[in-house]
Amino acid sequence: MSKLHVSGGFLGAGLACAPALACAGTPAGINSGDTAWMLVSTALVLMMTLPGLALFYAGMVRAKNVLSVMMQCFAITSLVTILWVVYAYSWALTPAAGGVNAVFGGLSRLFMRGVGVDTVAALAPTIPENVYMCFQLTFAIITPALIVGAFAERMKFSALLVFTALWVSFVYVPIAHMVWGGGWLGAWGVLDFAGGTVVHINAGIAGLVCALVLGKRRGYGHVAMQPNNIGYTFIGASLLWVGWFGFNAGSALGANGGAGAAMVATQIATAAAALGWLFAEWAVSGKPTVLGIASGAVAGLVAITPASGTCGPMGALAIGALAGGLCYLSATRLKKHFGYDDALDAFGVHGIGGMVGALLTGVFAAPLLGGYGTVGTAAGSGFGHQFLIQLLGVGVTLVWGGVGSFILLKFTSLLCRGLRVDEATESTGLDLALHGERGYHL
Amino acid sequence: MSKLHVSGGFLGAGLACAPALACAGTPAGINSGDTAWMLVSTALVLMMTLPGLALFYAGMVRAKNVLSVMMQCFAITSLVTILWVVYAYSWALTPAAGGVNAVFGGLSRLFMRGVGVDTVAALAPTIPENVYMCFQLTFAIITPALIVGAFAERMKFSALLVFTALWVSFVYVPIAHMVWGGGWLGAWGVLDFAGGTVVHINAGIAGLVCALVLGKRRGYGHVAMQPNNIGYTFIGASLLWVGWFGFNAGSALGANGGAGAAMVATQIATAAAALGWLFAEWAVSGKPTVLGIASGAVAGLVAITPASGTCGPMGALAIGALAGGLCYLSATRLKKHFGYDDALDAFGVHGIGGMVGALLTGVFAAPLLGGYGTVGTAAGSGFGHQFLIQLLGVGVTLVWGGVGSFILLKFTSLLCRGLRVDEATESTGLDLALHGERGYHL
């Protein structure tokens, strides 16, 4: 289901206002309140990556690699911006002719052609297309940036740039088109209000593939890899929480009741997941950690993302609490069990959290469970049906994202003569060896 | 006086627009511009606590306790969110039947029952109730978080959680109801635009009681307790300043002239108080400090909070300058004189600053002094009267908050077998001993 003003939930109340507002004399349909909120949401989602996510991750690596993580996030932001305005926006979110449209969009907006000061996109009729385009750009930025958590402390900078460009073009863009841009998954009825599949499962599975293809950091499992600055991680998690209001409530594409409901669901699920991880950890290891509560909050934010447009407050509570507990287990047990080195748990938090959320979206959208969705009505029909549709969405994303990431990594490896830095660089640290800088001179 | 669209000031201009806007086709009364601003204000006030206040405080403690402060703020945020949506919102801001309503609200919104996508609250008729509820939640979060400053570096984490839950329920909720929710203080005419009594005096007096009940940190007064990272404190103060626009201008509950006036008052008072503390300190100790100017700014923000809806720009200047000077004296002289260990000056800044502001609100609301209030008209009537009403509001808050906090601390102490960590934990630091982490590995 596309990220439309009229999404699976909220019963279309928003759209009704468009014609009436047109009388206000602004260009047909543009509403100043909706525009104000979407300008802000765009800024908030950009802030999630810079500095939010970058700090969240940078605090967890060793001191010798702290800058490399910031660099990766900053470079991804810049690179994806250029790709997006040159072709990726058009390819993701405009219709293509014929059957191609099931998977890829069209070329009508190459180089932003035809986007004027007052034009609007069909997918967001009450705000300027420029704002819609820029809002969507911030999603295309954060998704590859999330993957950084998986290959932190060992990937070549050149390989990162090449992989990002390829991955955005051939993994992010088609999934976004399939779900939000008019492609077949949205048409089939997959609910993904703000990006559970498009953003989180997608980044999570790519992260897992990266962790497997690149291999473990040297010393992983026997050397203590102490996070250099949990304070950075704390700031990052906090800004992610704040910025996520733009991500989820912004996905209502207007300043309306739907945005309000999404904000509330986001706040509740995040709090529940933070406490879920905290208490799970306290029970298991005897000590509640800051890294734990912060990770739990992020897990809750991830899990509520697809559901925030359709679940009610108590559904959000359930989704959050479950996500907090399950992500705790996946980041601590699952990873240990299988022995891959997903350094900062890109898969453990975003992959697992995204799947928990995407599937439960199909459950808690039901009005029977306090949801605002069109599924699971009193008649009971469609309840299990929606769950299956969600499962389909998850499955397609896992397969496309997993296989696609693998192929693109191999191709990147050829182009850049390897994906990993050499041993000396890894032992010196990427900051000094690749970037000629050190994080701290205190 | 409640935090209404039509508050003591601004003469109702805002409300008049509601019926006209209804023609815009949105659900009766919801205005997209107001909603946009309140969505943002909610995000801004959340940012005040996470990461703002947490950093402001965390920078001032010793390096071994830096994470414990962040943890406390993060856990409070999560915990209060759950309490709020389960019962505290209903209890604070909906009407109860009969005489109970003087002090406590009703139960109609337990578990968010009846809050729909497009419902509105009577207290905020132009925005979705979800947004109003969430905005108010951020106030309920920051208030107990402010108290952290008083008992930092020595409180048990378990005791903190229990105390917070009790305090929000039995101190914050009733005071909020009495002033804003339809209770007797608001009905009597106490002016508190954005929370001078409800938030700051309330947290300040609780902090003083905590400091007295828990006792001093070991070594207080003879060991140098060096702030670990004034940079964090600086970032925190800056984000508090920025976020406070949401706190004060957001309390206009819409994007209107009242919000604009509140923003200007906030900006002026903060600047005046920052300079007030700076010059006072420069004159007294010979050196202006970053901790000083940052503390002064916070003192100004606190003091202007109750007045920001009714005072004019020059009233704000006066309130700010006074608050800066007086809080400097209370944090440096008063505390020394009485010898209590209010570690980070929760009482010295929020208690004293809140009282200065609450009382001067009664003065500078007068149009004679450039204010927008309904008191002290040209006829001169009611000028001293409003001051007495403000005094009443302050007095009730001090007594209820002081006695309530004391009782709840004693009760918490029973439940958690003590409020304070043991000596070894305090000397090792709470980060490692309670949370198994260290703030920095540089």
Add this chain to the structure above:
Amino acid sequence: MSKLHVSGGFLGAGLACAPALACAGTPAGINSGDTAWMLVSTALVLMMTLPGLALFYAGMVRAKNVLSVMMQCFAITSLVTILWVVYAYSWALTPAAGGVNAVFGGLSRLFMRGVGVDTVAALAPTIPENVYMCFQLTFAIITPALIVGAFAERMKFSALLVFTALWVSFVYVPIAHMVWGGGWLGAWGVLDFAGGTVVHINAGIAGLVCALVLGKRRGYGHVAMQPNNIGYTFIGASLLWVGWFGFNAGSALGANGGAGAAMVATQIATAAAALGWLFAEWAVSGKPTVLGIASGAVAGLVAITPASGTCGPMGALAIGALAGGLCYLSATRLKKHFGYDDALDAFGVHGIGGMVGALLTGVFAAPLLGGYGTVGTAAGSGFGHQFLIQLLGVGVTLVWGGVGSFILLKFTSLLCRGLRVDEATESTGLDLALHGERGYHL
């Protein structure tokens, strides 16, 4: 051209809505959506200085001076706020009688006289004047704060305060009036959407003069002056990027298509400049640095500032890429060549970037090049003409700002018995010697 709702670009679509909205019952002309966006923009631009710019700069100095930079930015913010509401706003942005108006504004708004809750300014007819005044204040704050980069690590704190007060009054205010407030440069047609001349060239040239008058830091050129915390610089650059949406898109003075177009131009130019500096540096020195990509982003933000209201997306790409490369050369080659110590490149980034942007504004405003301006129409007329007008604007700013800054520095030096701290203070570090504090106790 003044920072009007109807600026050189966007063809007036915005203004048309004012009368229609008046029917909404709000005070004549105030639009809640526009007001919401401008409240937020004000908060965003404040965040650019505190903590954004302060962190950007503070991270680059040596550990012993980290707090002094934060202090300077905080004190400038507080001081300029008071000056602004007392007289500078009136002087800059209200009309004066007679010929004076070419350079200075009037005195009608001294002490905010006549600014009410619901009054509007002629220059921003759809938002409360309070909001417009406060938005403009944040520009008056960041401009002198930018100069800090030039004299960092060696200026007396008292001299800084005096110089700031003088400079804002006699350099910033007249230039702002000439360009935006109704003075002769705006009347001549100089395009400066968001402050390329008023803010950046102005601060840049003042920085160069400061660097020359104060002289080099001791040890400059032979001692390694290691930046203490590139992480701070990274956070600062990120918040500058996010906050700049308020700076540029906010300069549309409403939530409309113009704001959307300015946001997109900003995002594109920033990304292009970040990559421009990154690749230039990678090619020249073999290593791409975090300081480099962050500096490049700021260079792009600076350069797009004057153009963001009139250039199209591909114009933004060109301006950004050029600014990134040229500022890299000026910060590394030009400074080395001439041997002045512009410590953190206030001139190299803001002066040069501002000039690149101001001149190219005259080029890429042309619809022929995808711009939205009124110059260089299909008929071809006025294309070179606008470039000359821009050149005039740049020239006047350089002369007024350069000469003015020099005179004010000499005057400040007399008042404060010198501009520079003594040798012992410089070697100990300003933090301990002037402010009695140290940045870190880890």
Add this chain to the structure above:
Amino acid sequence: MKLITAVIKPFRLDEVRAALSEVGVAGITVTEVKGFGRQKGHAELYRGAEYVVDFLPKVKLEVAVDEALLDAAIEAITQAARTGRIGDGKLFVLPLEGAIRIRTGETGPAAL
């Protein structure tokens, strides 16, 4: 002259310094060090993974003294640093062949 080197618990530093002043020691040089020994390290947690940090923060003092002061200084340090619990640390005595005060060029005991 002798050089006394003592590794002690950080939070005893102030007491030790005071005790040394009392017996007439005028100068001390202090280094933050990490100690491995009988005292066990602490555990840190990272997303549920626990790892033991074996080294413990200690403080090393270096004090150059004239023979005449040696016993009093040793006594002062050991008394003030002792908590009686494991990890209190060690004190070593090394022979010192010469000492110079850089400012004045004084040598021998006069330099201390």
Add this chain to the structure above:
Amino acid sequence: MKLITAVIKPFRLDEVRAALSEVGVAGITVTEVKGFGRQKGHAELYRGAEYVVDFLPKVKLEVAVDEALLDAAIEAITQAARTGRIGDGKLFVLPLEGAIRIRTGETGPAAL
């Protein structure tokens, strides 16, 4: 008794500590130091300006041992610290006149 002081590459610390344990050394004091020597420093960049940082991060170990253990300890350290590349560091042996365990007051080899 002797005091062994060794300056080594930081990332060999764990190996050296393990090797010392094996030969029966119970305690070590470790300091982070910077070394100047034959090994060249690294370059750092600052807005395109390159400056060479001459000092290199090293770790200094201090180990007090009884004569009987001296050779084994020296052997353990040099073997475990050696990478064969320039900058592996130095090991110095100093005479130790006395040692005291602060907790118990034990002296001489028993204190180690």
Add this chain to the structure above:
Amino acid sequence: MKLITAVIKPFRLDEVRAALSEVGVAGITVTEVKGFGRQKGHAELYRGAEYVVDFLPKVKLEVAVDEALLDAAIEAITQAARTGRIGDGKLFVLPLEGAIRIRTGETGPAAL
């Protein structure tokens, strides 16, 4: 062989290092330390409360030299470190019984 240990003011480090190079000393080990002595500490402020920080940042150099180089090295250090103001620091000479270059196993003066 001797081990020279000198505690100096941090900002003299570069000069001292240069002076040592000139007389032919090839290696130095440097530690950041805090010194207590005649020189008074500084005051820090915390919300108006002033506390005196007694220790001062100093830098400790350790240089192992052959007897032949001893006097020249001492002269180089004391000259380069001297500012003539209180707190310039101390220089100590300790006997060194052995030295090993870990990389090659060379011993004695050849190891330095």
